[in-house]
Amino acid sequence: MAELSRRKLFSGQWRRPSNVQRPPWAREEALFISGCSRCRACIDACETGVLIAGGGGYPEIDFSRAECSFCRRCVSACDAGVFDAEADRPWRLQPSVSTRCLALQGVECRSCQDGCDTGAIRFRPRLGGIAQPVLTAAACSGCGACVAPCPTDAIALTRSENNE
16 A cells, blocks of 8 residues: 655655556546445456556556456456446557667567567567567557566556547
8 A cells, every 4th residue: 555654745746646557447547446445356356466456555557567368357356336348448558668678779679579469569670780669559459468578667558548
């Protein structure tokens, strides 16, 4: 659980970080927070262990631990109604690669591609240089399998309302 202190209050660290990802099929943030009882049923039901109790005890995704298999066990385990099981997509996450990427720094690495079953991350050869990562957002399921294998934490999945 998050530590509360005057220092965190005055520094603004009491706010929920913008990069927190809720479980798949979670309703919009305000509805999720107001309805979630923090019972941990969804966390305990998660088959891969990607769900954790985050800030305030609310469930969130930690892709550094595992990937999401979209098994829907979190949705089935929840009695609070904070999941939208009828939604077309589990979430709208967009992959991005930061400048910490080894390939972008001239070091051969394809760890993220190796973890991506959908082929959303590929490497384009460069004449006389190291192949560079190319992301295809439309192919990305948002499972997070590319995040944990990256040795420099260069891969991130962030919420996007624009990707179809």
